[in-house]
Amino acid sequence: MHVTLNGEPRELPGPLTVAALLAHLDIDARRVAVEVNETVVKRARYEDTPVQPDDVIEIVNFVGGG
Amino acid sequence: MSDPFVIAGRTFHSRLIVGTGKYPSHQVMRDAHEASGAEMVTVAVRRVDITRKTESLLDYIDTSKIFLLPNTAACYTAEEAIRTARLGREAGMSNWVKLEVIGDEQTLFPDTAALVEATRVLVKDGFVVLPYTNDDPVVCRKLEDAGAAAVMPLGAPIGSGLGIQNPNNIRIIREQSKVPVIVDAGVGTASDAAVAMELGADGVLMNTAIAGAKDPVAMARGMKLAVEAGRLAYLAGRIPRKMYATASSPLEGVVGR
Numbered sequence: 001m002h003v004t005l006n007g008e009p010r011e012l013p014g015p016l017t018v019a020a021l022l023a024h025l026d027i028d029a030r031r032v033a034v035e036v037n038e039t040v041v042k043r044a045r046y047e048d049t050p051v052q053p054d055d056v057i058e059i060v061n062f063v064g065g066g
Numbered sequence: 067m068s069d070p071f072v073i074a075g076r077t078f079h080s081r082l083i084v085g086t087g088k089y090p091s092h093q094v095m096r097d098a099h100e101a102s103g104a105e106m107v108t109v110a111v112r113r114v115d116i117t118r119k120t121e122s123l124l125d126y127i128d129t130s131k132i133f134l135l136p137n138t139a140a141c142y143t144a145e146e147a148i149r150t151a152r153l154g155r156e157a158g159m160s161n162w163v164k165l166e167v168i169g170d171e172q173t174l175f176p177d178t179a180a181l182v183e184a185t186r187v188l189v190k191d192g193f194v195v196l197p198y199t200n201d202d203p204v205v206c207r208k209l210e211d212a213g214a215a216a217v218m219p220l221g222a223p224i225g226s227g228l229g230i231q232n233p234n235n236i237r238i239i240r241e242q243s244k245v246p247v248i249v250d251a252g253v254g255t256a257s258d259a260a261v262a263m264e265l266g267a268d269g270v271l272m273n274t275a276i277a278g279a280k281d282p283v284a285m286a287r288g289m290k291l292a293v294e295a296g297r298l299a300y301l302a303g304r305i306p307r308k309m310y311a312t313a314s315s316p317l318e319g320v321v322g323r
Contacts, residue, residue: 063110
């Protein structure tokens with residue numbers, strides 16, 4: 001299915017959850033924050049929050065800054 | 067002498083807050099943090115690089131000792147800043163934010179109207195908001211009224227290293243504010259940090275002055291000492307400035323007179 005991930009078009013295998021998406025991308029869920037369609041997904045809800053076709057997803061982490 | 071630094075009920079022993087950007091390496095950053103004695107560091111919130119595995123900044127910050135303060139750097143509207151603050155809260159599991167709403171690319175001066183608005187929204191949403199602002203006492207008062215937990219006036223433009231450009235404004239802001247005043251940005255070297263503290267600032271936040279120094283670890287230690295020295299001088303109460311000399315040694319009993 002087609003989604004927009006961090007501003008880029010991306011094909012993902014089938015419908016999946018946020019937790020499964022992070023696993024698919026090999027990202028440590030404890031160190032990121034995820035937004036689906038401009039709403040932040042609470043970490044406790046990764047397992048039961050679906051990612052659906054055409055969703056706009058942002059995955060962010062902390063980087064160096066002042 | 068016990069002189070704790072309290073922001074929104076949280077006590078810090080160091081009055082120096084440092085950044086995590088622009089260091090030559092993560093190792094140097096970690097060593098500089100250690101040398102600075104800082105108990106709070108700022109971090110930026112950015113998209114994960116999905117194309118490659120990168121080292122995590124957090125592997126180099128001992129979060130059992132150092133409190134993370136996510137920023138909203140590079141946000142140009144209240145909406146962007148609010149969105150970034152909410153992501154930072156989820157990534158960091160704390161409700162503190164260094165709020166930046168930038169108004170101009172070249173100076174990185176804040177858009178103060180948007181800053182006040184974003185502060186109001188985030189405070190209502192349960193955030194502890196530390197806004198980076200310009201050195202304007204009126205704006206600082208509005209931020210405090212909007213519920214800011216501290217006000218963070220700049221000493222000079224971000225990364226400029228120019229030192230405190232409007233010392234009198236910092237003094238006025240300190241006098242009128244009931245929340246902590248943290249001079250954020252513009253410090254170039256240790257004496258600038260000491261000046262900020264001597265003016266009465268409760269703390270100093272800096273990034274480039276340490277990260278960009280030839281020896282960031284040595285500069286971090288210099289800044290730690292400068293902040294402590296400036297704070298002690300402020301508390302001690304300096305002598306008045308006078309135009310003419312006042313002798314320090316007795317005028318009587320001079321040999322041969």
